[in-house]
Every structure is written in structure tokens, then in C-alpha cells.
Amino acid sequence: MSVAILAAEFLTRMAQNLQPDQPSASEQYLGEDMTTYIQWNNDRAREIIAAHALFDGAALPILHALQFEFGFIHEEAIPLIADALNLSRAEVHGIVTFYHDFRRDPAGRHVLKLCRAEACQSMNGTGVAQDLLATLGISWGETTPDGSLTVEGVYCLGLCACAPSALYDGEPIGRLTLDTLADVVREARAP
Amino acid sequence: MTKVLISTDAMSLALGSRRICALLAEEAFRRGLALDIVMIGSRGLFWLEPLVEVETSSGRVAYGPLKPSDVGGLFEAGFLEGKDHPLRLGLLKDQPYLARQTRLTFARCGIVDPLSIEDYRTYGGYVGLERALGSQPQEVVDEVKLSGLRGRGGAGFPTGIKWDTVLHAEADQKYIVCNADEGDSGTFADRMLMEGDPFTLIEGMTIAGLAVGATKGFIYIRSEYPHAYHTMSKAIEVASNAGYLGSSVMGSVRAFTLETRLGAGAYICGEETSLLESLEGKRGMVRAKPPLPALKGLFGRPTVVNNVLSLATVPWILANGGQAYADFGMGRSRGTLPIQLAGNVRRGGLIELAFGTTLRDIIEDFGGGTATGRPVKAVQIGGPLGAYFPASMLDIPLDYEALAAAKGMLGHGGIVVFDDSVDLSRQARFAFEFCAAESCGKCTPCRVGAVRGVEVMDRIIAGIEPQKNFDVLEDLCTLMTDASLCAMGGLTPLPVMSALTHFPEDFDKSPRVAAAAE
Incomplete structure (x- = not known):
């Protein structure tokens, strides 16, 4: 194999690892980028629900797939899921609202998940997070007025030996400082 | 062709290994060099990451921690031949941090290509399964019993006994569920x-x-671990295609299939009955026990629910014998414990050792003290439901019983180090705050108690009627411990009361309030 092919192949492979053209079920979850979300539509939602309805315990796989496609769980999804799984609307509403992951409204173009747990606290994660939120003028779970960035708090990303840490559109970042977060905000706001 | 290995473990990625990977490829391409870049897991020496290893005739020579600006210099220095460079670390296995460890569960992690079955077999993989296929079910269960393996998720229940219960349960379908909702x-x-x-x-x-x-x-994997979910799902696909999973496991008449499932950001789903509810597609509400999941678990069928590390240790036990595993450890804690050293520590990482090492050894010798260089004030062991211990108590050995005797718990073996800037009254408040955010809401002591706990702590921190509020706090903690349905509410008092017991000075806010009032 020639060097050129090898290096190029490697770079493609790496790029694919993050943003595959045709994401498989597991690849779907790697990386979150609002620019790839599509507008809510009932027909597409029905297709997604049907494709996952036969899974054992289908509700979570369906909700993840819907959020991956549309960026949030639209109110109209609830009766569709209830019909497909033979559940009441109240039960589906109960499931959606139980889990922190499922958004009821669209997120910004980019999502920053900042860790709020103890290991990150020990490295001034709380201070860094508060400064960021104050700079952006938003609270946990909110989106900047320009729609560029949503900041969500999470409890532990398993990156505790390089605290404080975050996931930015699914990409891990460690040893966060105000400077690295300023870079993230700048990138999120870039057109 | 020279083989270069680099970790793309999520923590390595967080430290910039993807950029290093790309720069290596670009630089090699520019120089017309043929490189085989293999992305592997991490050995767990995270203060040295991102690091690259080069396969040479004298072993894998490591260089790190690398900044993007170091890549050009590595090529200049001849790192592909393992030549000298200021960041040359030599062989990783000679690093004292690694050389002092006993890696059984983590023997291959950071060495093999995670998705190569050939690599896995080369390093001893599937020897245990071959033995299991040639044994009677009871013999396999007995081997696990003999090993003394206890659940690594936190509760420390003997794995072999759990398996025995499921083996002897009658049902048309049984399940194995792996709890990979590592939320601590x-x-x-x-x-x-x-x-x-x-x-x-x-x-x-x-x-x-x-x-x-x-x-x-x-395998129920938390959504905060997208990379683990991705690798695990791929690996199942690879193993299925190679005949290690499916209707005929390794050509036998036995069938076993596996699926990954993604959690959705609920800490409580690490509790086994809540996890089962979630897997069934419901709200992750805790179930009352009995019935035990071993008898009535997933979809009402007998189910083994084990932590990732418990299950991942079984191949070693089957390949080397239960007795060989039991020969490690102390007291009733047999084998090895993968300790995770994190937080404010200079050398954080994964440390797999036989049970019985002291906290001091881990934090001072392995960890090298705090990252900030300030004195260690407190360590929290076992996650958000674990106790805080002061620097004066670091001689406790890491063992289920020894920690319980010190009114703490080992949990999943995570240690978070805090320097002297931490205020333990704030940490106690956080324990309640976390419980309030993550409680499933089924039982009142946890659902309401956590909220009341935050309120009481707010009053204590504000210096309002301290003695009265300490009484309420203690009463509340007793109630939550005794009356909660599961460990979430039942153990939240552990960090709170340990903070109060060992760091009373942090709870005494009266001077500050008095000064403010004047």
C-alpha cells in the first residue's frame, strides 16, 4: 500500500469516526450538531418509530433516534409513540420527562455538556462553569440569544482524571479553563 | 511498515490525542513515510497523554505528553526508530506507575486494537470461553464462586452466588444484563x-x-459515554460476524446474542432495578426487592445484573482458575480492584491492584499529591454516595469491609482528591442537591428528604440557628438511611455525615455571620 493512500485513508477513517455519512445506530450518537437536524415532520417521525418499534423495550431507542433526527422530542411525537407501543400518552409523557437527555425544545446550533460532578468541582469546575454562564448571560440548559450554543449540565463524563471536562458536540475536552471555553464559544459563533 | 499506536480513549481525546493523530499522519505523508497508525485504548496513565508508542525491535517505545508543536520534532529526532527525545518515556510497562500494578481485568486495555479479534486472541482472549464451552454450567458457576469475585458496581455481592440463583431458576428465557451506567x-x-x-x-x-x-x-451504557457506546456496538458486530456471538457460539450448539442500549442521563439507572425498568422502556423507577432480579428481573425473567468490571474479570478467572484469582487480595475482598484516581491529583489514572493497598499509597505514591500543589484536605471514595475522609485517615486499606468499618464505602473504586480550598459544608449541600436532581421519586425519604436536606444545609451555611439545624440534619439523615427504598436515598447521608464528622470546622459558620451582622 502506498504511503499516500495510507495517510489519506487514515485521515478519512478518522473523519468518519466523528461524522459518518450514513451513521449506523451506534454512530448516530457520536457527536451532536444542530446543523444536521431536520425540521419536525410527522411522516419521518412515523418511519423512525416503526424502524425501532420491535426492539425489546423500544421507548428509549425510539426517543434517542427521534432526538438524533430532530434535535428534540416534539410534542406531536408523544401520541405517535403511544400508538406504536400501545401505551397511553401519559405513560409516554412520563418516560420523556423522566430522562434528562430528552429535550422538549430545539437546542442551539452547538451543544456544550459541562460536567458539574465532584471530580470536576475539585478542579474549580464550578467556578469555570459559573463564569461561562455569566459571560453568556444564560443559565443551565439554556441557549444563547443568537441560537449558537446550548449549555447543559451533566453529572460526570468519565473524564475525571483531566477535570474539569466537557463534551462539545460530542467531542471530549479536558482541563477546561476560561480560555478553552472562550475558544469553544468563538467556534460555536463562527458562521 | 512502522506501527505507531495512539490512544483514542475519550480521556485521551479530551487531552488532544485526535489532533496529534492527524498531525502524525500529515507529517508522515509530507515526509513520504509509511506509517501504520493504530488507534487503541489507554493504559490509564493520563498525565502522560496524549502519548504515542512506536513499535520497535526492543518493544513499544512511548513519547509523551505531546503537544501539537512536538510532532515535527519527534520525526526530526527519529522517534520511528525509538530514538532519544526529551519526551521519550521508554517502555510504558517500565513506568513505576504501571510496573507496580497487577493488571488482570485490564491486562489488554491500551495494548490491543480494541476492534481486532486477532489481537484479542493473541493476547489470551477467548481461552476462558473455550473452557466454559467444555464445562458444565455448574462447574463454571463454581469456578466463579471459588474466585471470590464480588460485584464491582458498589454493593460487593458475591458474583458466583448471584449466578447460582439464576442457574437454578426455572424459566423459558433468562437474561444477562451488564450495568454500564457508570455514573459515579x-x-x-x-x-x-x-x-x-x-x-x-x-x-x-x-x-x-x-x-x-x-x-x-x-449492555446498558450511559449516554454520557458516546465513545464507549460506539466501540461496544462495533465490537458486538465484529464478534457476531466472527462467530463468537450468535446462534452457534464458537461452533458449539450454544447460542448467545448481545445488544447495546443507551441510557438517557439518569443517574438512578445505575441502580439495578431502575436499570431494568429503563431497559424495558419505562421510567427508571426503582423496584422494591424482593423479588430479586435473579429470580424476576428483565421482563420478569431470571436475570444476572452485573457491573462491567465483574463481567470483564470472568474471562481471566476461567482462563487461569478461580483459585489463582482468589490468591490476590485481603480478607473477604479477593482478587484485584481497578482503582480510579481522579480530581485534584497530579498523576490521575487507572491503578489495578490487589485489595488492601492503603489510600495513602494510592494518593501519595501513585498520585504524587494534588495537581494544584496544595495540601490534600479531603478524599471522596466511591462516588457521590461515598464518604469524605480527611488527610489524617489515609491509612485505611482499600477493602470492602475496612471502608465500611470506617463508615465509608468502596463503591466502584473511584477516588476524588480535594485540596485545602474545598469547603465540606458545600460538598454536603451538593450531596443533597445531587440526590434531589437524580432521585427517581418513588420513595418519600429520598424524594422529599433530599430537598429538605438542601434547605437545612443552606441554613447551616448561612449560620442560622446552627444547633437546631444540626439536629434536623442528623434526624433527616437517620430517616433517609433507614427508610429509603434503595442506595440513592439510603447512602446520600454518607457524604453528608462524613463531612460533618471529619470536618466540623467547615460547618461552623457563626463567626462569619456574626461579623456580617455587625
Whole structure:
């Protein structure tokens, strides 16, 4: 194999690892980028629900797939899921609202998940997070007025030996400082 | 062609390994050099990451920690021949941090290509499964019993006894469920293993399936671990295609299939009955026990629910014998414990050792003290429901019973170090705040108690009627401990009361308030 092919192949492979053209079920979850979300539509939602309805315990796989496609769980999804799984609307509403992951409204173009747990606290994660939120003028779970960035708090990303840490559109970042977060905000706001 | 290995474990990625990877490829391309870049898991020496290893005739020579600006210099220095460079570390296995460890569960992590079955077999993979296929189910269960393996998720229940119950339960369908909802802060061993050596978990679950007569398994992975979910799902695909999973496991008449499932950001789903509810597609509400999941678990069928590390240790036990595993450890804690050292520490990482090492050894010798260089004030062991201990108590050995005797718990083996800037009254408040955010809401002591706990702590921190509020706090903690349905509410008092017991000065806010009032 020639060097050129090898290096190029490697770079493609790496790029694919993050943003595959045709994401498989597991690849779907790697990386979150609002620019790839599509507008809510009932027909597409029905297709997604049907494709996952036969899974054992289908509700979570369906909700993840819907959020991956549309960026949030639209109110109209609830009766569709209830019909497909033979559940009441109240039960589906109960499931959606139980889990922190499922958004009821669209997120910004980019999502920053900042860790709020103890290991990150020990490295001034709380201070860094508060400064960021104050700079952006938003609270946990909110989106900047320009729609560029949503900041969500999470409890532990398993990156505790390089605290404080975050996931930015699914990409891990460690040893966060105000400077690295300023870079993230700048990138999120870039057109 | 020279083989260059680099970790793409999520923590390595967080430290910039993807950029290093791309720069290596670009630089090699520019120089017309042929490189075989292999992305592997991490060995767990995170203060040295991102690091690259080059395969040479004298072994894998490591260089790190690398900044993007170091890459050009590495090529200039001749790192592809293992030549000298200021960041040359030599062989990783000679690093004292690694040389002092006993890696059984993590023997392959950071060495093998995570998605290569050939690599896995080269390094001893599937020997345990072969033995299990040639044994009776009871023999496999007895081997696990003999090993003394206890659940690594936190409760420390003997794995072999759990398996025995499921083996002798009558049912048309049984399940193996792997609890990969590793939500405790300061823990990352499950994540590392799933990203670095996923076939070990697959093999362990397959052995469990053969042992108890289960043909189907689920791995419930938290959504905060997208990389682990991705690698694990891929590995299942690879193992299925290679005949290690499916209707005929390794050409036998035995069947075992596996699926991954993604959690959705609920800490409580790490509790086994809540996890089962979630797997069934419901709200993750805790179930009352009995019935035990071993008898009435997933979809009402007998189910083995084990942590990632418990299941991933089984292949080693089957390959080397239960007695060989039991020969490690102390007291009733047999074998090795993958300790995760995190937080404010200079050398954080994964440390797998036989049970019985002291906290001091881990934090001072392995960890090298705090990252900030300030004195250690407190360590929290076992996640958000674990106790805080002061620097004066670091001689406690890491063992289930010894920690319980010191009114703490080992949990999943995560240790978070804090320097002297921490205020333990704030940490106690956070314990309640976390419980309030993550309680499933089924039982009142946890659902309401956590909220009341935050309020009481706010009053204590504000210096309002301290003695009265300490009484309320203690009463509340007793109630939550005694009356909660599961460990979430039942153990939240542990960090709170340990903080109060060991750091009373942090709770005495009266001088500050008095000064403010004047």
C-alpha cells in the first residue's frame, strides 16, 4: 500500500469516526450538531418509530433516534409513540420527562455538556462553569440569544482524571479553563 | 511498515490525542513515510497523554505528553526508530506507575486494537470461553464462586452466588444484563474497558450466559459515554460476524446474542432495578426487592445484573482458575480492584491492584499529591454516595469491609482528591442537591428528604440557628438511611455525615455571620 493512500485513508477513517455519512445506530450518537437536524415532520417521525418499534423495550431507542433526527422530542411525537407501543400518552409523557437527555425544545446550533460532578468541582469546575454562564448571560440548559450554543449540565463524563471536562458536540475536552471555553464559544459563533 | 499506536480513549481525546493523530499522519505523508497508525485504548496513565508508542525491535517505545508543536520534532529526532527525545518515556510497562500494578481485568486495555479479534486472541482472549464451552454450567458457576469475585458496581455481592440463583431458576428465557451506567464521579474504569478492550466484556457476558442458561444479553451504557457506546456496538458486530456471538457460539450448539442500549442521563439507572425498568422502556423507577432480579428481573425473567468490571474479570478467572484469582487480595475482598484516581491529583489514572493497598499509597505514591500543589484536605471514595475522609485517615486499606468499618464505602473504586480550598459544608449541600436532581421519586425519604436536606444545609451555611439545624440534619439523615427504598436515598447521608464528622470546622459558620451582622 502506498504511503499516500495510507495517510489519506487514515485521515478519512478518522473523519468518519466523528461524522459518518450514513451513521449506523451506534454512530448516530457520536457527536451532536444542530446543523444536521431536520425540521419536525410527522411522516419521518412515523418511519423512525416503526424502524425501532420491535426492539425489546423500544421507548428509549425510539426517543434517542427521534432526538438524533430532530434535535428534540416534539410534542406531536408523544401520541405517535403511544400508538406504536400501545401505551397511553401519559405513560409516554412520563418516560420523556423522566430522562434528562430528552429535550422538549430545539437546542442551539452547538451543544456544550459541562460536567458539574465532584471530580470536576475539585478542579474549580464550578467556578469555570459559573463564569461561562455569566459571560453568556444564560443559565443551565439554556441557549444563547443568537441560537449558537446550548449549555447543559451533566453529572460526570468519565473524564475525571483531566477535570474539569466537557463534551462539545460530542467531542471530549479536558482541563477546561476560561480560555478553552472562550475558544469553544468563538467556534460555536463562527458562521 | 512502522506501527505507531495512539490512544483514542475519550480521556485521551479530551487531552488532544485526535489532533496529534492527524498531525502524525500529515507529517508522515509530507515526509513520504509509511506509517501504520493504530488507534487503541489507554493504559490509564493520563498525565502522560496524549502519548504515542512506536513499535520497535526492543518493544513499544512511548513519547509523551505531546503537544501539537512536538510532532515535527519527534520525526526530526527519529522517534520511528525509538530514538532519544526529551519526551521519550521508554517502555510504558517500565513506568513505576504501571510496573507496580497487577493488571488482570485490564491486562489488554491500551495494548490491543480494541476492534481486532486477532489481537484479542493473541493476547489470551477467548481461552476462558473455550473452557466454559467444555464445562458444565455448574462447574463454571463454581469456578466463579471459588474466585471470590464480588460485584464491582458498589454493593460487593458475591458474583458466583448471584449466578447460582439464576442457574437454578426455572424459566423459558433468562437474561444477562451488564450495568454500564457508570455514573459515579471519579470513576471511569468501565468506560476505559469498553473503549479499550470490549471483547473482554463480550466474552465475560457470553460465559455468564453459558453458565446460567441465558441466551440473550444487554449492555446498558450511559449516554454520557458516546465513545464507549460506539466501540461496544462495533465490537458486538465484529464478534457476531466472527462467530463468537450468535446462534452457534464458537461452533458449539450454544447460542448467545448481545445488544447495546443507551441510557438517557439518569443517574438512578445505575441502580439495578431502575436499570431494568429503563431497559424495558419505562421510567427508571426503582423496584422494591424482593423479588430479586435473579429470580424476576428483565421482563420478569431470571436475570444476572452485573457491573462491567465483574463481567470483564470472568474471562481471566476461567482462563487461569478461580483459585489463582482468589490468591490476590485481603480478607473477604479477593482478587484485584481497578482503582480510579481522579480530581485534584497530579498523576490521575487507572491503578489495578490487589485489595488492601492503603489510600495513602494510592494518593501519595501513585498520585504524587494534588495537581494544584496544595495540601490534600479531603478524599471522596466511591462516588457521590461515598464518604469524605480527611488527610489524617489515609491509612485505611482499600477493602470492602475496612471502608465500611470506617463508615465509608468502596463503591466502584473511584477516588476524588480535594485540596485545602474545598469547603465540606458545600460538598454536603451538593450531596443533597445531587440526590434531589437524580432521585427517581418513588420513595418519600429520598424524594422529599433530599430537598429538605438542601434547605437545612443552606441554613447551616448561612449560620442560622446552627444547633437546631444540626439536629434536623442528623434526624433527616437517620430517616433517609433507614427508610429509603434503595442506595440513592439510603447512602446520600454518607457524604453528608462524613463531612460533618471529619470536618466540623467547615460547618461552623457563626463567626462569619456574626461579623456580617455587625
